[in-house]
Amino acid sequence: xxxxxxxxxxxxxxxxxxxxxxxxxxxxxxxxxxxxxxxxxxxxxxxxxxxxxxxxxxxxxxxxxxxxxxxxxxxxxxxxxxxxxxxxxxxxxxxxxxxxxxxxxxxxxxxxxxxxxxxxxxxxxxxxxxxxxxxxxxxxxxxxxxxxxxxxxxxxx
Amino acid sequence: xxxxxxxxxxxxxxxxxxxxxxxxxxxxxxxxxxxxxxxxxxxxxxxxxxxxxxxxxxxxxxxxxxxxxxxxxxxxxxxxxxxxxxxxxxxxxxxxxxxxx
Numbered sequence: 001x002x003x004x005x006x007x008x009x010x011x012x013x014x015x016x017x018x019x020x021x022x023x024x025x026x027x028x029x030x031x032x033x034x035x036x037x038x039x040x041x042x043x044x045x046x047x048x049x050x051x052x053x054x055x056x057x058x059x060x061x062x063x064x065x066x067x068x069x070x071x072x073x074x075x076x077x078x079x080x081x082x083x084x085x086x087x088x089x090x091x092x093x094x095x096x097x098x099x100x101x102x103x104x105x106x107x108x109x110x111x112x113x114x115x116x117x118x119x120x121x122x123x124x125x126x127x128x129x130x131x132x133x134x135x136x137x138x139x140x141x142x143x144x145x146x147x148x149x150x151x152x153x154x155x156x157x
Numbered sequence: 158x159x160x161x162x163x164x165x166x167x168x169x170x171x172x173x174x175x176x177x178x179x180x181x182x183x184x185x186x187x188x189x190x191x192x193x194x195x196x197x198x199x200x201x202x203x204x205x206x207x208x209x210x211x212x213x214x215x216x217x218x219x220x221x222x223x224x225x226x227x228x229x230x231x232x233x234x235x236x237x238x239x240x241x242x243x244x245x246x247x248x249x250x251x252x253x254x255x256x257x258x
Contacts, residue, residue, distance in 0.1 A: 014180035021210075039241045046212040050179040104186070106217035108249055115248060 004030065005069040012053045012062050012081065020066055021045040027068050028075050031138040040116035041075065041136060047109040048079035048132045054100065056083025056130060077134040086124040093122070159207070160188055169198040174207030179214035186218060190225065199231040206237035216249045223255055234258060 006027050010016045021042040028041055045066070052064045067078040086092050093114075098107035114120045119135040158181035159174040171189060175181065193201065201222060205211075223233045236258045238246055246257060 014183065017178050017180050018176055035241075039244075042210065043212050043245065046178055046210075046214075050212065050214055054179065104182075104217040104221040106213045106220065106249065108213035108216060112213050112245070112248065 003069060003071050005067065008066040008068075010064050010066070012057050012064050012083075014050075014053050016064075017046055017049050017053060020049045020064075024066065024068050024077055028070070028138070031070060031073065031075065033138045037136070037138055041077070041134075044113045044116045044134050044136075045077060045079065047112050048077075048134065051109050051132070052079060052081040052083065052130070054103065054105065055086070056081035058084060073140050074135055074137050078131060079134070080129060080131045082129040085126040085128055086122070086130055087126065089122050089124050158185060160185055162192055164198075167197055168200040168202060169193060170202040170204055172204040172207060176210035177208055177215035177218065178210065178212050182214050182218035186221065189222060193222075193225060196229060198226075199229070201226050201231065201233040203233065203235050204237050205235060205239070205242050208239070208242050211242050211245050213245070213249070216245060216251055219251065219255065232256075 006023075008020065008023055010020065024045045025038050025042045028038065033041070049064060049066070056062060056064075062081060062083050065078075065080045067080070069076045091097055093110045095111045096107040098105040101107075110120065110122070113132070113134060117134045117136045119133070121133040122130065123133070124130040158176060161172040161174070163170040163172065169192065173185070177185070203219065203222070219235070226233050234256045235246065238257065246252065251257070
């Protein structure tokens, strides 16, 4: 089976935050995730895209690229911007750290991504951009039980 | 995002419906702060029954309103948070400063 993927490129407008998370969630639905897994993915994508909207492009609109790949049971989501970069990635990962408290930023974005996904990688370079890589394994169990249910109903016929 | 206000004396209940993210929080902030400028309110009840989605921007938004109402010695309370919303609220530790019912 071929590995499935999708690329989405959007301007860094805040109105696109809900589109981005809904699009990624819809793409992942082929893995038959649970409501909890979908909710975790949606929230993490929202955090990554919002970071790009708020921090990457100071007072201007740039582009955000979202790549989503399914590799077996693992979903890999890359949210990339081509903006100012993160000055100190280690600092940015600290819970409650924010460079924009005046905008009511909670400083929890990376903490949320870290706890809701299996893996979080942040690559950033000043004035080049930031790449956030998120990975999560979708549990296979539910799919098996669904197949079993289908088998049973076919037997009955 | 849909916002509904219910006044009961000095208590203002704010019902949030839909998705509370960075984009919708910007709109909600303006509407709610305009409403609570009226100093008669000493208690804010944020009803999340109809909320399907919240992320850390939503948490920042709630803490922001807490700061506004605390300045005049008022209190704030969160009610009816569903399971998904509750997960983020619990993770944020917001329960230490705001009562969650």
